[in-house]
C-alpha cells in the first residue's frame with residue numbers, strides 16, 4: 001500500500017462533502033483523487049492545511065471543477081499526503097464550498113455522473129452492495145494459477161449471457177456480481193480475495209453461458225486457473241460426487257436468479273407449496289441423512305417471519321438433507337424440504353462423499369467451499385430482500401389506509 005495514502009474508500013459510503021469536512025478538521029495537506037467508472041479521467045482536489053486550494057476535472061479547473069465533482073455520487077476516493085505546488089485558485093471557505101456544492105447538486109445544477117439510463121441504478125447498486133458484506137474465500141493456493149490478469153474499476157470480467165470457460169480466483173480486490181434486467185443492474189453479491197469468478201460449469205461444459213455479470217470495484221488482480229487440470233480432476237471423481245457437485249452448482253444459479261424473480265414479484269411460494277408434503281422440517285436437528293431425488297420434484301424453502309420463501313427447486317438427481325462436510329445454511333437447520341406427491345427419494349452415503357471431498361486438491365476444495373459460502377450468503381440475501389419488500393408493501397398499504 002502507498003504509505004502516503006492516509007484515507008481511501010467508496011463515494012457511496014462517504015460523500016465528497018463528508019470527505020472535505022474530514023480533511024478540513026484534520027488540517028490535512030495533500031491530494032484527493034476521485035475515481036468514477038463513468039468519467040474518462042480521475043478528478044483531483046488539492047488541499048493545504050485542510051482547505052481546498054485548487055481542483056481539476058477534465059478541462060475544468062478551480063471552483064468549477066470542484067463543484068462538478070459533487071456529481072460523482074459513486075466511485076472511489078484516495079487521499080495522499082504530499083506537498084502541494086498547485087496555484088491557489090480557490091479562496092472560498094471550506095464550509096461555504098460544501099454547502100454550495102450540495103445545494104447545486106440538490107437543485108440539479110450539477111450533472112450526476114453515472115450510467116446513461118436516467119435512473120441512477122449503478123449508484124443504487126453500489127450503495128446496496130457496499131452495505132452487504134464482502135464474501136471472501138480461503139487463502140489462495142497458487143498451484144493452479146497459470147496467469148495473472150488486472151482489471152480496473154468498472155471493467156466487466158464476465159458478462160451475463162456470454163459464453164466463457166475461464167475461472168479466476170481473486171488475488172486482490174473486490175468484485176460486484178450483478179444480474180441485468182432491461183439494462184438495469186440488480187445487485188446480487190460482493191466478493192473479495194480468495195473468491196472465484198466463474199462457476200464450476202465454466203470448466204466442465206463446452207459453451208457455458210455466464211449466469212451473471214462480474215464488475216471490478218477499484219483495481220482487481222485475478223489469478224487465471226488451469227481449467228484443464230480442474231476438468232481432469234473432476235473427471236476422475238465418482239459419478240455420485242460429480243452429481244452432487246452439479247446439483248450444488250444448480251442451487252447457486254437458482255438462488256442468484258431468485259433474487260431477480262423476487263425483485264420482480266414473480267414468485268408465489270404458497271402456490272408452489274400446494275399439494276406438497278414436508279420431507280424435512282426446518283431446524284430438525286435429528287435429521288442427519290442425505291438423500292437424492294429419484295422421481296418427482298422438491299423445493300427448498302426457508303420459513304421466515306414473513307412466511308415461507310422458496311430458495312430452490314430440486315429435480316431428479318438433485319441431493320437434499322444433511323451435508324456433514326459443507327455449510328450451506330439450507331436444510332435441515334436453515335430450510336425445510338417439501339416434496340411433490342409423486343416424489344421418490346433414496347438415501348446416499350454421505351461418508352463416501354466426504355472421503356472424496358477430503359481427497360480433493362486444495363484449489364478444488366476451495367472452489368467447493370466458496371460455492372457453499374456463496375449459496376449460504378445468497379440464500380440469506382434472497383430472504384432479506386423478500387422480508388424488506390413485504391415490509392415496504394405493508395407500510396404503503398398502512399399509509400393508504402391512514403389516508404382513507
Ligand SMILES: Nc1ncnc2c1ncn2[C@@H]1O[C@@H]2COP(=O)(O)O[C@H]2[C@H]1O
Nearest residue numbers: 189196197198199210211212256374378
Ligand atoms: N450468488 C452468487 N454468489 C457468488 N458468486 C456468484 C453468484 N452468482 C453468480 N456468481 C459468480 O458470477 C459468475 C458469472 O459467471 P459464471 O456463471 O461462470 O460464474 C458466476 C459466479 O462465479
